Amino acid sequence: MTDLSIGELSRRVAVKVPTIRYYEQIGLLPVPPRTEGRQRRYGAQAVSRLRFIRHARDLGFEVEAIRELLSLSAMPEQPCEPADRIVLRHLESVERRIEQLSLLRAELRHMLDDCTHGQVRECRIIQVLADHEQCRHEHGRTV
């Protein structure tokens, strides 16, 4: 396999061209060799590193976490516990987020249920926004 241009790499890994350059800029991807005309050329290693990054981003890891995971993956003899901790930390934040959003969903559903589909004057949606205390009181929930 010959080296890839940034566009070919982009198509192969499904990461946009400016994003690849951005990853290089922030040090997630190493500086690649260039052609005489200063265009980037990527080898197999860059492909798998970028794939790693993309999968981690798909799983919602932050760039800093990915940086740590990448450097761990380069140390095969170390214990994998630090990687474990990173994943656990992320899982917990995802779980917290899901809980928050579930509360939100309930709240929004109530708003829609209560709406009488009449005029703004008597619209519960607008009323709830204008005076949230009322909402809490009526539904007996703490928001």
Next chain:
Amino acid sequence: MTDLSIGELSRRVAVKVPTIRYYEQIGLLPVPPRTEGRQRRYGAQAVSRLRFIRHARDLGFEVEAIRELLSLSAMPEQPCEPADRIVLRHLESVERRIEQLSLLRAELRHMLDDCTHGQVRECRIIQVLADHEQCRHEHGRTV
């Protein structure tokens, strides 16, 4: 009730001072009157408008949606259907987000379950990131 300084408004509505100035800047809050020394002073109307904004932000509405909701709330004789639609649209996006995050959560849990807590060399977490195909195959899921 006399007019409030921006700090008093901030404490009363639980919105930070720079955020209030930001809302003014983007036109969510009207330009308030000033003292002779150019300090902002807020009346009761500003308090309730800011409360409205805060509740809507707490419910995850984007600024543009809030702008629409605010202008609807100023037209009590109009049908409330547009407000309805905004809330529904938001609810749907919250629901989509919850679904995405639930898939993510499952994925992360699998990663942790599969981890043998040994060396990075044999760590499933790192392997899954390095080669996602393997993961899909083993769990029989499409990610």
Next chain:
DNA sequence: GTACAATCTCTAGCGGCTAGAGGTTCAAGA
């Protein structure tokens, strides 16, 4: 040789704030 797609660098923008510098005003206490 020529056309033109792809690449290059650089800067700015997105949303929704937040932080800090450096200067001014207000209000309470002496």
Next chain:
DNA sequence: TCTTGAACCTCTAGCCGCTAGAGATTGTAC
């Protein structure tokens, strides 16, 4: 009345993870 000093002011820049665009250069297929 004067003096602190907390609160206010404006302005710019930064956060995250990209994305978009301008304007110039390079690579490649015909």
